[in-house]
Amino acid sequence: MDAQDVKSNLVLILDFGSQYTHLITRRIRALNVFSLCVNGTSSLKSIADLNPSVIILSGGPHSVHAPNAPCFAPGFIEYVESHKVHVLGICYGLQLIVQQLGGEVRVGEKQEYGRMEIAVEKAVGLFGNKKIGDRQSVWMSHGDEAVKLPEGFEVVARSRQGAVAAVENPGRRFYGLQYHPEVTHSPEGMETLKYFLFDICGVAAGWKMEDVLDEELKVIKNTVTPDDHVICALSGGVDSTVAATLVHKAIGDRLHCVFVDNGLLRWRERERVMETFEKDLHLPVTCVDASEQFLSKLKEQKVGKKPAYLVQGTLYPDVIESCPPPGSGRTHSHTIKSHHNVGGLPKDMKLKLIEPLKLLFKDEVRQLGKIMGVPQAFLKRHPFPGPGLAVRVPGDVTLENRLDILRKADEIFIQAIRDAGIYDSIWQAFAVFMQY
Numbered sequence: 520m521d522a523q524d525v526k527s528n529l530v531l532i533l534d535f536g537s538q539y540t541h542l543i544t545r546r547i548r549a550l551n552v553f554s555l556c557v558n559g560t561s562s563l564k565s566i567a568d569l570n571p572s573v574i575i576l577s578g579g580p581h582s583v584h585a586p587n588a589p590c591f592a593p594g595f596i597e598y599v600e601s602h603k604v605h606v607l608g609i610c611y612g613l614q615l616i617v618q619q620l621g622g623e624v625r626v627g628e629k630q631e632y633g634r635m636e637i638a639v640e641k642a643v644g645l646f647g648n649k650k651i652g653d654r655q656s657v658w659m660s661h662g663d664e665a666v667k668l669p670e671g672f673e674v675v676a677r678s679r680q681g682a683v684a685a686v687e688n689p690g691r692r693f694y695g696l697q698y699h700p701e702v703t704h705s706p707e708g709m710e711t712l713k714y715f716l717f718d719i720c721g722v723a724a725g726w727k728m729e730d731v732l733d734e735e736l737k738v739i740k741n742t743v744t745p746d747d748h749v750i751c752a753l754s755g756g757v758d759s760t761v762a763a764t765l766v767h768k769a770i771g772d773r774l775h776c777v778f779v780d781n782g783l784l785r786w787r788e789r790e791r792v793m794e795t796f797e798k799d800l801h802l803p804v805t806c807v808d809a810s811e812q813f814l815s816k817l818k819e820q821k822v823g824k825k826p827a828y829l830v831q832g833t834l835y836p837d838v839i840e841s842c843p844p845p846g847s848g849r850t851h852s853h854t855i856k857s858h859h860n861v862g863g864l865p866k867d868m869k870l871k872l873i874e875p876l877k878l879l880f881k882d883e884v885r886q887l888g889k890i891m892g893v894p895q896a897f898l899k900r901h902p903f904p905g906p907g908l909a910v911r912v913p914g915d916v917t918l919e920n921r922l923d924i925l926r927k928a929d930e931i932f933i934q935a936i937r938d939a940g941i942y943d944s945i946w947q948a949f950a951v952f953m954q955y
């Protein structure tokens with residue numbers, strides 16, 4: 520599947536603030552369909568530029584009647600109808616469709632939170648693969664309720680309490696689920712989502728990590744001219760390692776990596792990391808000893824030519840978590856998490872950016888690394904904080920022996936976890952220096 524096919528099979532999520540929104544994106548990608556998530560109030564032009572074939576309106580914490588309730592851009596309904604885009608509203612998204620198309624949403628008499636049972640009322644559309652009366656357990660989380668549907672819509676499933684659980688107007692390509700199909704508490708939710716995407720919308724499942732690799736290699740080769748040099752700060756973590764491996768594949772030794780030993784690394788980390796970079800990945804890496812001045816050392820690196828580009832291992836969550844929350848009234852670049860480095864480089868750093876992973880989630884980066892031969896042991900390493908062991912020693916961290924004791928204790932602890940065969944099933948484990 521080439522980039523054009525990916526674009527014509529794109530499932531776009533309009534985010535209205537639900538804690539589950541990014542899960543929808545991930546679930547859809549797991550079905551080998553490319554999915555992106557943008558703010559629910561994004562302009563019509565920015566949506567049209569992406570040319571989605573399906574749009575999912577996410578849930579959200581608001582009531583559609585709240586003063587600043589977020590809504591899709593004016594002209595959205597006309598756009599999706601004229602471009603034959605299928606639209607699925609989930610929870611708040613359903614209520615938005617109902618309200619905006621002339622139906623009525625009210626504060627529900629029976630507010631529904633948690634696990635509920637719903638029954639299929641019409642075995643068509645969203646439940647075309649079910650029988651009337653089929654029951655399933657779903658996860659509800661809503662206070663408002665659709666009490667009058669817009670013309671041409673029908674209820675296809677109801678909760679046990681009689682509230683609307685699913686609606687649709689297949690002629691106009693609008694669908695809605697009052698529950699959250701994306702969470703595991705809705706065991707048949709993924710089946711419904713799959714049926715919607717493949718059987719109703721006719722989306723093709725052809726997005727795979729090999730295509731992402733090919734596409735990113737092409738982009739880098741087209742961006743970096745044959746005379747340009749590129750620099751990458753390698754931490755030994757998954758993100759910068761996979762990003763550097765990818766860029767190295769595209770431009771070879773015009774990539775120059777720098778690994779900084781800041782004196783706060785784990786037991787023999789410098790040796791282990793450098794060995795993997797050089798022997799397994801054949802990456803051109805210089806190790807900088809940060810006991811001397813960091814910046815002046817960087818300057819001294821013989822990169823050959825002055826680099827024009829900097830590689831950063833920015834991930835998709837860094838990008839989306841740095842957007843303002845929908846309904847917050849903010850429209851641009853007020854970061855939730857300012858440490859994600861997505862606000863651009865400092866002004867005096869005259870480098871252009873290469874961010875080949877910026878549309879991928881962490882597990883996808885691991886998949887990509889695997890395809891490129893990054894050793895599993897490296898891809899599965901527990902995350903390690905930027906300030907290193909300094910955040911695991913209370914008080915004065917300049918005392919070498921404290922760090923050394925901690926390094927050894929950490930290594931023994933981690934080795935015990937490895938020996939017990941549980942390292943890979945633990946997200947992060949570490950020792951902390953408590954008292955001297």
Ligand SMILES: Nc1ncnc2c1ncn2[C@@H]1O[C@H](COP(=O)(O)OP(=O)(O)OP(=O)(O)O)[C@@H](O)[C@H]1O
Nearest residue numbers: 752753754756757758759760777778779832904905
């Ligand atoms: N010791 C180091 N030497 C060189 N570069 C580093 C070092 N530590 C961090 N960096 C750079 O700073 C970036 C952000 O560091 P951070 O600790 O936040 O890691 P991260 O976002 O989890 O990414 P990674 O998986 O690459 O460690 C890294 O991707 C890397 O480019």
